[in-house]
Amino acid sequence: MNVNEYIESVLATVKKRNPGEAEFYQAVSEVLDTLRPVLEAHPEYQKAGLIERLVEPEKIIKFRVPWVDDSGKVQVNRGYRIQFNNAIGPYKGGLRFRDNVTESVIKFLGFEQIFKNSLTGLPIGGGKGGSDFDPKGKSDAEVMRFCQSFMTELFKYIGADTDVPAGDIGVGAREIGFLYGQYKRLTDLYEGVLTGKGLTYGGSLARKEATGFGLCYFTEEMLKANGKSFKGRTVVISGSGNVAIYAAVKATALGGKVVAMSDSNGFVYDPDGIDIELVKQIKEVGRGRISEYVKTKPNACYGDKCSDIWGVKCDIALPCATQNEINGESAKKLVENGCFCVSEGANMPSTPDAIEVYQSSGILFGPAKAANAGGVATSALEMSQNSMRYSWTFDEVDGKLHDIMVNIFKNVESAAAKYGMPGNYAAGANIAGFLKVADAMMAQGIV
C-alpha cells in the first residue's frame, strides 16, 4: 500500500469506528494529511501499524454524573475521560464542562493534545475529559455538587503519575478547587493530580495567564521571523474567558491594540481599545455577559452575532473561544480587511475551509497545537513544582514559558522546512509533535 492509500484506509476505519463524530474525524484528517512526507520517509511506521494505533484512544471512560439542583430536582449528566496516548508521559489534558460536549468533542481534543504535549518538550501524554454539564447560570452550591459527583467516579482513573486533568472551557479555579477537594477526601492523597489549582494549595504562579501569554509569545516569534511584530497593530480576540483575557493582556503589553472581544452571545467593539480590567471585572468577578461592557464605555458598540467579530478590521486575529468559530466566509472577510496573521488560542477554531483561505492568501497561521501549548506546558511546570514540594516565582515560571514557546516556534518552523513545506506552521506542528511520539511508540513495542 502506498502512503496515500495507507492514509485513506486509516481514515476510512476512523469514520466507520466513530460514526457521526465529525469533530474527531476533522482533527484526525487534518493531522494525517500533513504527515504524508514523514510516512514516505519512514516506511517502518506503516509496518508497525503506528497510525492505526495512534488514532485509537488507549482508554475511553464514560460515566453517569447524577446530582441534585437547588430546587431538589435530580439532574443527570454524562462524564468522560479519554486517555488517548501515554507513550511519552502520563496522560495530561483539560476537562471541559459545556452543554455541547460529546464523545466526538473530547476525542478531537484528546487527539490534538498528544501532539501539543509532545511539542512542549515535556514528558506528558495526551488525554482530555469533561461533561455536558454547563456551569453557566448554576449556583456555586450546584457546581460543587456536580464536581463532587463527577470526581466520585473519575478518581479511580487518575493520579499524579497516571493521568493529570486540568481546566478548559467551563472549568476554572472554582471547579478545580471543588474537584480537588473531593479527590483528596476520597483518596487521602495530597498529590499533584490536577493542575490549575489555587495558589494556596499547590497551584503554580502564572498558570492562569499561561495559555494567553504563551499564545502571544508564540505569535510574536512567528511575526518576528517574518519581519513583523505586535507593535502598533490592531488585534481582534474572540472569547472573554481565561485564554482570551490573558491573550489581551499580553498582546497589549507587546504594543498591540485589542479592539474587539466576545462571548457566546455576541461581541463588543471598542475603537479606543478594549479596557481589559473592565472585561475581567465583568467576566472573572461578576460571571456576567460581555454586553455589559457598553454600559460603561459609551464609544463601544455591541453586536449580537458572535461570528460578526471577524468582520472587524484588524491586522492580527486571535481566536480564543471554541472549535470551528472561523469558517471559510469569516476567513475571507479577515483577509479582505487586511488581516495578515491568525494565531489560534482556542482548539481547532478554524474550519478546514478557513485554513485553506489562510494558506491560499499567504497569511501567517499559528496552529492551535503549537500556539496554545503554553497552558499545558505550565501545567507540567506545576506538576514539577508539586513533585519537588517547591514553588517558583511568577517571573521564573513566565521565563520558562517564554523559552518553551520560542522553542516550539523554532521546532515547528524547522520541521516544516525539513519536510518541504517552509512557512506551513500547521504542517510543522503536526510533524514535530508526531515524530517524538512515534519514536517512543516504536521503542515500546506493539502496545
Ligand code: NDP
Ligand atoms: P473559558 O470557559 O474560560 O472561556 C471560553 C470563552 O469562549 C467564554 O468567553 C465563552 O463565552 C466563549 N465562547 C464559547 N463558545 C463561544 C462561541 N460559540 N462564540 C463566541 N464565544 C464563545 O475557556 P478557556 O478560555 O479556558 O478556553 C477557550 C479555548 O481555549 C477552548 O477552545 C479551549 O479548549 C482552549 N484552550 C484552553 C486552555 C486553558 O488553559 N484554559 C489551554 C489550551 C487551549 P460564555 O461566557 O458565553 O460562555
